Amino acid sequence: MPPSAAYGAAAPIMVSFCAGTTGEWQVIRQSTWIGEPLPQAARLAVDAATPDASWTLTGFTSNLRYTTRAERQSLDARTAAIGRPEARMAALIPIRKSAVWWAMAQDDRRAIYERSGHTPIGRGYLPAIARRLHHSRDLGQPFDFLTWFEFAPDAEPAFEELLAQLRITPEWRYVEREVDIRLVRID
Numbered sequence: 662m663p664p665s666a667a668y669g670a671a672a673p674i675m676v677s678f679c680a681g682t683t684g685e686w687q688v689i690r691q692s693t694w695i696g697e698p699l700p701q702a703a704r705l706a707v708d709a710a711t712p713d714a715s716w717t718l719t720g721f722t723s724n725l726r727y728t729t730r731a732e733r734q735s736l737d738a739r740t741a742a743i744g745r746p747e748a749r750m751a752a753l754i755p756i757r758k759s760a761v762w763w764a765m766a767q768d769d770r771r772a773i774y775e776r777s778g779h780t781p782i783g784r785g786y787l788p789a790i791a792r793r794l795h796h797s798r799d800l801g802q803p804f805d806f807l808t809w810f811e812f813a814p815d816a817e818p819a820f821e822e823l824l825a826q827l828r829i830t831p832e833w834r835y836v837e838r839e840v841d842i843r844l845v846r847i848d
């Protein structure tokens with residue numbers, strides 16, 4: 662995958678995350694940061710139908726909403742692809758933002774996003790953390806975003822630090838549901 666695909670510059674793709682007893686990812690930990698939890702499952706299948714799925718979440722990659730050209734260039738220069746063999750750990754973090762967030766105009770949302778330093782904070786963790794953002798609000802799903810991250814085991818502490826930094830930003834005051842599902846690849 663070319664780096665820019667991580668930011669939706671490529672054609673959109675639909676992705677389903679199915680939790681159950683099959684799939685290439687084993688759930689090692691699941692915690693609810695805020696809001697209603699999701700049922701616990703043993704395994705997660707990405708893009709494979711699982712007959713016994715306890716839940717399925719679907720989203721699609723899309724164009725950028727808040728990223729300037731300069732930011733995109735600086736991200737592209739450091740972005741790692743999804744599916745690196747050494748990235749044996751992953752996190753699926755579904756997120757829903759509040760009605761207040763969605764009622765704001767695009768420029769007001771971008772102002773909060775920018776003030777929060779989301780892009781510069783995140784950039785500091787590239788290329789160790791590979792990411793793909795899926796949108797699901799427009800599909801009428803229970804979450805607005807399905808965020809997906811892949812990293813090697815030795816990058817896990819850095820990933821925790823990244824989460825801690827983002828969760829104290831003004832942007833996160835608008836997060837009303839967030840579940841953090843940690844995974845390890847089986848094979």
Ligand code: HEM
Pocket residue numbers: 724725726727728736754756758779780782783784786787790791792794806808823824827
């Ligand atoms: C790994 C480093 C990260 C980088 C480089 C990064 C970068 C970005 C960028 C550039 C966008 C804006 C996309 C656009 O223009 O539409 C974005 C959006 C988003 N990111 Fe991150 N991010 C990172 C980590 C995270 C983490 C750890 C989370 C969740 C825990 C997260 C959650 C989100 C969400 C929910 C959005 C959508 C925001 C919205 O549209 O309201 N990001 N990220």
